[in-house]
Amino acid sequence: MSANNEPNIVAFLCNWCSYAGADLAGTSRMQYPSNINVIRVMCTGRVNPLYVVNALQQGADGVLVSGCHPGDCHYMEGNYFARRRLGMLKDLLEYVGVDPRRFHMSWVSASEGHKWKEVVEKTVEDAREAGPFEGFRRRQIDW
Amino acid sequence: MSAMLLNKEKWPDFVEKLAGKTIWAPQGEEAEMRFAPVTEGEAPALEYGNTRVPPKQAVFPQTETMFRFQLGGEELEIPKLEEEAVLLGVRPCDARSMAIVDNLFSWDENDPYYFKHRELLTLVGLTCTEPGLNCFCTSVGGGPASKEGLDLLMTDLGDQYLLEAITEKGEALLKAAGEVLEDAGDEQIKEKERLTEEAAANIKRNVNPDGxxxxxxxxxxxxxxxxxxxxxxxxxxxxxxxxxxxxxxIQDEVEGFSARRCRTWxxxxxxxxxxxxxxxxxxxxxxxxxxxxxxxxxxxxxxxxxxxxxxxxxxxxxxxxxxxxxxxxxxxxxxxx
Amino acid sequence: MDLDKLRETAAEVAARDDVKYLIGWEKGSYGYRVAPAFAEDADGTADMIFSPLCTANLATYLTLVEKLPLPRGQEPDNRKVALMVKGCDSRAVAQLLVEKGIHRDEVVVIGCPCPGMVDPALLSEKYPETEEIAELKWSDDGFIIVRNGEETAVPREELLAEKCRLCRYPNPVVSDIMLDEPVESWEPAEDEEVTEIEGKEVEGRWDYWQQEFSNCIRCYSCRNVCPLCYCQDCILDRINPSWVFRSVNFSENTAFNIARAFHLAGRCIECGECERVCPANIPLGKINRKLAREVRDKYGFEPGLDPESEPFQASYKPDDPEDFIL
Structure with a gap:
């Protein structure tokens, strides 16, 4: 969490849908929280669960992974794999005591600028409620 | 070097005299017992066989920061070690291991990290009276009351501990404890020798390393x-x-622009x-x-x-x-x- | 189990021309220990046993053996490896077949129907280990400890390992030779340990696991013993990129344990080896079983049953649950 007490969110967006969706939200001049740090990936299917863990370790208060709607994947089935994998990751993180509000996944298509705005608002709001995530930070401990 | 007696009732007072030093003592449940710095004020209990994880952590931490730096920077920040520590109740075999490893770390050049820890550490041993199932220290040159590597050796004599100083550091500890202690006589030393022999006889496993x-x-x-x-x-x-x-x-760990070089086991x-x-x-x-x-x-x-x-x-x-x-x-x- | 029959079968298999060696169990060097045994010929099988102490999962060795470069002109020894399996071990073999970690014609699987193993830690806590080699046997309603010629009968409930309490597949699911009649499966117990942690508040769970993970010394025993952790180049050993640093602290230990558990999601066959070998007594089974439970309940999938099935994380169903998606 930064000095002004704003949550720090890392978002992994797929190149074909969600990134374009976020772009649309921008070009449509929609207002949404600027706490999102976007990392563009070619497909949600290539989001290694360790990306999420690593982001949390390096100071993210929340992580968002967003991709194409099921059936719309540019690579046919990447998002189906991601759904299974990250669904398991969400359960696991919750089980080891990471607040479930810190990790979200969403489907946002290239035409859903408005949905993107809502997703970001929800993610930021949740991370804000969950508070700064210091317990897991690398440099917090004997660095 | 002197031998003193410590009444077990005065054990907390003795520990209190160590104030200012980090006290490492066996902690945790039986199965997970390990040496760790004592955090709460209580005097640690010493009734235990041996820890699962050896106390080498105290001189050779599993992760040791060698220095910190900024990417693109020119300064190295070397962590300072200043706090004295006492390893309380270490088994003679583990203390002996430090004396053995000293050879390696001083082989051609003294390892500054290791020897800094070593210098600041006082080893207070505890004679082994109930050897474990797989102990075979007597086969490799040690023993239940081996003094090698130790500064002070304690022996549990029932109601009291016999404290024998082995080095200057141990002597200084006894001096600091002062009035808590009483003088020990030949009787107690004999009793300790009897216990040691008994323990040595109880060691079931052995191997003769000759050849x-x-x-x-x-x-x-x-x-x-x-x-x-x-x-x-x-x-x-x-x-x-x-x-x-x-x-x-040895690895460099980098996060953002800050980094550290650390060594790990x-x-x-x-x-x-x-x-x-x-x-x-x-x-x-x-x-x-x-x-x-x-x-x-x-x-x-x-x-x-x-x-x-x-x-x-x-x-x-x-x-x-x-x-x-x-x-x-x-x-x-x-x-x- | 009839030990004579076991040794006879083992000797037969080990003597086969197409078998390189046979892996079984034999008595260890002291106390309750049982060691994996490797027999290259019939003679090596003379001391093999199958007892409630044979907890070690031998399927690990299928992928552990190094394939060293051979001198020019020398042919690799491609004969089969024979191994004895319990129910859980056979699931590891099945899962290896699913993942094509091994091929069916590379192994000879000797199935040992398993009435349940003892928990070695519990056993030596209640009946302290001595240097004398002790034996354990199954009786109709429990175990019999044989020490120094004396027999002690112990009720099954007292010493049964947790993983066996929860076991649903005591009989091998893959085998070429079965050593005995299948045992009657028992009603698996409720996994209360996992339910208990699930029931905690988020902070409580974090504190619980921090307590456990802070004991981790990162010796990687859990990974090395796991029959399904067989990557030649493990992500945890990689330096560039270094996903998990080698330093030992809360953060890295947690990341390591998450990574380890996650890589076994939908693959773990609950043999409990990781938990058994952990020198820091971290209850790794509680994480693995949680993931296995999720996989079973949400996706209706159980690993290591059908060698023909698809690997869980490399497959999908269009109607997989997605209630967690915004």
């Missing part, structure tokens, strides 16, 4: 290595929990330990790695420093998941000689 250091090089290609390593899982338990194992790996039982950049591995299988472990402890170290790098604490035997038993291996080595 092993000279003989091991000749067994380089012996089929025994294949036999004893077949079931090895290549996990690092035996080396991580060995009080004399001292291998480390490493194990010769791992594949990557000897892996070259080219992909060639001079110890390509578990056979070579197991052979190296035994050779290192019982042959190379003896060549170099004239002491066996094994203190007979039995941890590797206790905790090997597939019952690879160093005493058994040594027995086979002797047979093959």
């Amino acid at each position: 092993i250091p000279e003989g091991l090089p000749g067994l380089w290609e012996d089929p025994l290595w294949q036999r004893v390593s077949a079931s090895c899982l290549g996990c690092g338990t035996c080396t991580y929990l060995c009080p004399t194992c001292h291998c480390f790996d 490493d194990s010769c039982m791992f594949n990557e330990y000897t892996m070259h950049t080219s992909g060639h591995n001079p110890r390509p299988s578990r056979r070579e790695r197991t052979r190296n472990r035994i050779n290192h402890k019982y042959s190379y170290y003896v060549d170099k420093f004239d002491v066996i790098a094994c203190v007979g604490c039995g941890r590797c035997i206790n905790l090997c998941p597939v019952n690879i038993d160093i005493v058994d291996i040594l027995r086979q080595v002797k047979e093959a000689l």
